[in-house]
Amino acid sequence: MRRFWGRSPPAPPRSVHEGARVQPVRSTRRRRGQSARGGAGLPRGWRRDKMVSPGALRVVRCGGGGQRGARAVFSADSKYLLYASGDFVKVHSVNTEETLGLLCGHADLVTGIQLNPHNHMQVYSSSLDGTIKLWDFMDGIPIKTFTVGSKLLALYALASAEDSVFVVIPKKGERDTFQLVSVKLPKGAGQDLEGKELSVVLDGVGASSKQIAFGREDSYVVSVKDVDLQVYFFKQKLLNRFSLSTAKTKGDNRFSCVVCHPTEDCIATGHADGKIRLWRNFHHKKGYTYSALHWHHDTVMDLAYSLEGTRLLSGGVESVLVQWHNESSCQKDFLPRLGSPIECISLSSDGVLCCTLHTDNRISIINSNLRFSRSIQGLIKSRDVKTGLVVDPRTKALVLNGEPGHLQFYSLQSDQQLFSLDIVQRQYIHQAGLKQSDLVKVAFSARGTWLATVEESEEVADPELQLKLWFYTEETQSFALNTRINTPHDNHITDMCFRDMDELGDDSLILVTTGRDCVFKVWVMVGDSDPEAHQSVSWSCDFVGSYHNYQATNCCFSEDGSLLAVSFEETVTVWDSLTWDLKCTFCHPPGNIRNICFGRLTCSKYLIGATDYGFLCCWNLLTCALEWNAHLNVVVLQPDPLSEHIAAVSWLSKESSLFVFKPSEPWPVYIQRNLCKDKILLAAFVPRDEPEMISSEKYLWLRKSQLFFLTDTQELMTLSTKPLEERLTPSSKQLAVEESLPVTPFSVLLGKHRRQQAQEDTDLGKPVVHNKQEQASPAVKELLHTPAHVLPSASFLCTIFINSLLISKENKSAEEVADEVEMESEKAEDDSDEEDVTEMEQQDTSHMELLGEITCKLSKSQEKELRKIRKMDYSWISAF
Numbered sequence: 001m002r003r004f005w006g007r008s009p010p011a012p013p014r015s016v017h018e019g020a021r022v023q024p025v026r027s028t029r030r031r032r033g034q035s036a037r038g039g040a041g042l043p044r045g046w047r048r049d050k051m052v053s054p055g056a057l058r059v060v061r062c063g064g065g066g067q068r069g070a071r072a073v074f075s076a077d078s079k080y081l082l083y084a085s086g087d088f089v090k091v092h093s094v095n096t097e098e099t100l101g102l103l104c105g106h107a108d109l110v111t112g113i114q115l116n117p118h119n120h121m122q123v124y125s126s127s128l129d130g131t132i133k134l135w136d137f138m139d140g141i142p143i144k145t146f147t148v149g150s151k152l153l154a155l156y157a158l159a160s161a162e163d164s165v166f167v168v169i170p171k172k173g174e175r176d177t178f179q180l181v182s183v184k185l186p187k188g189a190g191q192d193l194e195g196k197e198l199s200v201v202l203d204g205v206g207a208s209s210k211q212i213a214f215g216r217e218d219s220y221v222v223s224v225k226d227v228d229l230q231v232y233f234f235k236q237k238l239l240n241r242f243s244l245s246t247a248k249t250k251g252d253n254r255f256s257c258v259v260c261h262p263t264e265d266c267i268a269t270g271h272a273d274g275k276i277r278l279w280r281n282f283h284h285k286k287g288y289t290y291s292a293l294h295w296h297h298d299t300v301m302d303l304a305y306s307l308e309g310t311r312l313l314s315g316g317v318e319s320v321l322v323q324w325h326n327e328s329s330c331q332k333d334f335l336p337r338l339g340s341p342i343e344c345i346s347l348s349s350d351g352v353l354c355c356t357l358h359t360d361n362r363i364s365i366i367n368s369n370l371r372f373s374r375s376i377q378g379l380i381k382s383r384d385v386k387t388g389l390v391v392d393p394r395t396k397a398l399v400l401n402g403e404p405g406h407l408q409f410y411s412l413q414s415d416q417q418l419f420s421l422d423i424v425q426r427q428y429i430h431q432a433g434l435k436q437s438d439l440v441k442v443a444f445s446a447r448g449t450w451l452a453t454v455e456e457s458e459e460v461a462d463p464e465l466q467l468k469l470w471f472y473t474e475e476t477q478s479f480a481l482n483t484r485i486n487t488p489h490d491n492h493i494t495d496m497c498f499r500d501m502d503e504l505g506d507d508s509l510i511l512v513t514t515g516r517d518c519v520f521k522v523w524v525m526v527g528d529s530d531p532e533a534h535q536s537v538s539w540s541c542d543f544v545g546s547y548h549n550y551q552a553t554n555c556c557f558s559e560d561g562s563l564l565a566v567s568f569e570e571t572v573t574v575w576d577s578l579t580w581d582l583k584c585t586f587c588h589p590p591g592n593i594r595n596i597c598f599g600r601l602t603c604s605k606y607l608i609g610a611t612d613y614g615f616l617c618c619w620n621l622l623t624c625a626l627e628w629n630a631h632l633n634v635v636v637l638q639p640d641p642l643s644e645h646i647a648a649v650s651w652l653s654k655e656s657s658l659f660v661f662k663p664s665e666p667w668p669v670y671i672q673r674n675l676c677k678d679k680i681l682l683a684a685f686v687p688r689d690e691p692e693m694i695s696s697e698k699y700l701w702l703r704k705s706q707l708f709f710l711t712d713t714q715e716l717m718t719l720s721t722k723p724l725e726e727r728l729t730p731s732s733k734q735l736a737v738e739e740s741l742p743v744t745p746f747s748v749l750l751g752k753h754r755r756q757q758a759q760e761d762t763d764l765g766k767p768v769v770h771n772k773q774e775q776a777s778p779a780v781k782e783l784l785h786t787p788a789h790v791l792p793s794a795s796f797l798c799t800i801f802i803n804s805l806l807i808s809k810e811n812k813s814a815e816e817v818a819d820e821v822e823m824e825s826e827k828a829e830d831d832s833d834e835e836d837v838t839e840m841e842q843q844d845t846s847h848m849e850l851l852g853e854i855t856c857k858l859s860k861s862q863e864k865e866l867r868k869i870r871k872m873d874y875s876w877i878s879a880f
Contacts, residue, residue, distance in 0.1 A: 112155025153209070302342065610634035
């Protein structure tokens with residue numbers, strides 16, 4: 001892209017593509033009753049060397065995505081749960097559901113997690129970046145990194161293999177063919193080592209970690225793929241192959257997962273037809289037998305044996321965990337309504353807990369008696385995010401599609417779901433091809449007291465539409481349904497928005513909806529005169545607008561709420577929000593308007609629009625003319641609510657790029673090319689609680705708000721000047737845990753005593769000076785929280801440690817010097833008095849110690865006041 005914003009030559013071609021030079025456009029502005037055409041005066045063009053140089057902001061994954069088939073792992077004591085999330089491993093507390101740490105270091109998706117069988121405080125992880133990392137997951141630091149060089153699709157660590165692990169890699173020279181290989185992990189002093197010594201164990205294995213399992217005492221390995229099953233015996237070096245052809249059995253016999261019995265020679269396999277087959281006598285190619293268990297109506301997605309092997313757990317798309325007893329189809333228990341299809345099942349080493357990973361990123365913790373314990377919910381992965389990324393003004397949480405028919409409120413600070421609001425209020429049936437209603441649009445009022453939602457059925461020709469208005473109640477701390485409007489439009493609703501006039505209150509609220517029925521509608525609150533009504537207000541339609549029978553696609557209000565912009569295919573119309581008169585129109589052929597937004601603050605006189613033919617346009621509302629345009633295939637256009645900046649995300653040649661600009665300036669303030677490898681679909685600016693201190697001038701647009709964006713794989717990402725490791729580290733979590741520990745009686749007594757002393761000093765007018773020894777020294781904290789095996793020698797730390805405990809001699813104030821001089825001059829005449837006082841203090845101390853209390857030493861100002869009191873003549877009291 002050589003030229004982004006510049007002068008427009010005469011006429012645009014019908015076929016345009018990003019990367020060509022800026023082409024001419026003609027802006028049309030029509031007023032009611034007349035039409036006029038005129039050219040747009042654009043700012044001077046500039047080439048790539050005049051642009052702001054791309055910054056080095058870090059793209060940080062915040063949540064979402066998927067586990068990619070990697071099973072979760074419990075720690076040896078079952079207190080922690082480790083699971084893959086994108087390119088890092090999350091460490092969760094099983095009891096508190098809190099994210100305790102992140103194992104960051106992989107450059108691609110994590111595909112496998114395994115506890116080190118020889119050290120349960122360590123964990124192995126594999127990734128598509130071709131590396132195996134050994135972590136101390138309690139401290140969150142990598143110990144070793146082994147570079148294999150090939151993509152690693154699965155990882156297995158066995159107790160019988162001391163210096164090697166098993167991984168699944170693509171077979172060289174063949175497409176979609178994978179191998180199970182043994183990787184010898186070299187021993188060395190460095191942290192980065194080469195793991196190039198590979199031994200092929202099996203060919204033609206599946207790419208999923210659920211399609212390979214190791215048998216009793218690690219004596220054999222089993223692999224399933226399509227309709228074939230392979231068993232390789234390590235000692236005998238014998239390979240047996242079995243096949244389930246469609247001629248022998250009916251249904252879809254393809255294997256989906258496999259697991260081995262922990263104490264017996266038995267293999268359990270899951271299949272696409274919902275059956276579970278139990279294989280025995282597989283040591284012989286012709287003497288093998290199998291029996292079948294059947295309850296699932298669709299693919300069995302994972303299996304897991306209990307610690308003793310007496311129970312078999314299975315899960316699938318039904319969102320039901322099935323427990324089979326003694327391999328009998330007559331004895332089974334169920335745990336239904338787990339929310340979404342079960343993708344992976346893991347058990348703790350003691351067999352007390354079970355963990356299920358679901359397709360929507362939900363994690364369920366289940367007790368051994370098949371009772372639901374708790375759920376770890378981050379960003380729930382929806383089938384399709386139709387609502388966009390919306391920010392709740394009350395909680396500053398991201399609001400988007402969650403479970404089918406639900407609206408999820410996701411906390412960005414805690415990486416947890418705050419709550420889920422059932423909008424559709426119908427039971428969702430997990431069945432392919434079934435047309436059901438779903439949530440498609442959502443909008444909040446400026447204060448967050450009103451919520452508007454649109455739900456529609458999946459029918460294309462004649463959809464069933466419902467517009468619902470919800471009011472937030474302080475009593476229930478949730479939204480309650482206020483108004484339900486059936487068929488608000490005759491066709492699909494394309495967009496809706498509230499008029500953001502926060503200073504005028506809820507009485508001035510206006511909701512606008514646009515639809516494919518070629519109209520936009522204005523909804524207002526009206527008083528309900530029915531005495532039997534449960535609420536005092538409801539919503540009704542106040543105005544219906546259209547333009548030349550074109551489909552209405554987008555709508556937005558200006559910052560002050562006085563103007564409403566509605567796009568009708570290729571034309572943008574501007575309306576007065578008080579009289580609903582059409583003020584002016586803007587047109588930029590060819591291509592329909594994809595996104596529109598008004599400028600804010602000093603740029604409120606501009607209107608920005610993006611077309612589906614790859615043009616970004618800026619119109620001046622005062623002159624009704626095109627201010628400038630850019631040849632850019634914008635898929636996301638998001639204004640910052642707290643500044644003049646607008647973020648535009650483009651998509652070209654499988655690359656997402658970010659452009660941040662002000663409408664009043666003809667050049668972007670920030671450019672980030674190749675933002676991520678996935679396509680960015682949605683974005684949102686989230687206001688910060690406090691403005692962030694940013695030193696670089698080109699990052700000032702991130703000072704008041706933070707930009708989040710969602711990819712087509714539903715991974716939530718953000719731009720940050722700090723890496724994720726600095727924002728959430730195990731050390732900070734350890735400090736937080738220490739601060740939340742219950743205090744002891746001694747600490748309560750000591751804290752009370754210190755507060756009393758500080759209060760006395762304050763009452764006497766003396767500023768409170770804290771003892772440096774009472775304050776936590778960063779050097780001491782770092783020394784205590786750094787793992788011992790990475791600390792330098794004690795001789796090196798001794799000087800730093802001693803210096804951190806020393807009290808620096810501070811400069812004394814003039815008042816303190818004068819007090820000391822006065823005290824020295826009075827020292828001679830007060831020697832006798834001080835001896836008496838000392839004797840009295842010793843006696844008082846002995847009595848106080850018997851009562852279990854401790855006296856404090858008087859300050860200098862208190863001693864001075866005491867001496868003045870002793871010198872005063874109280875003989876006049878005797879006269880009374």
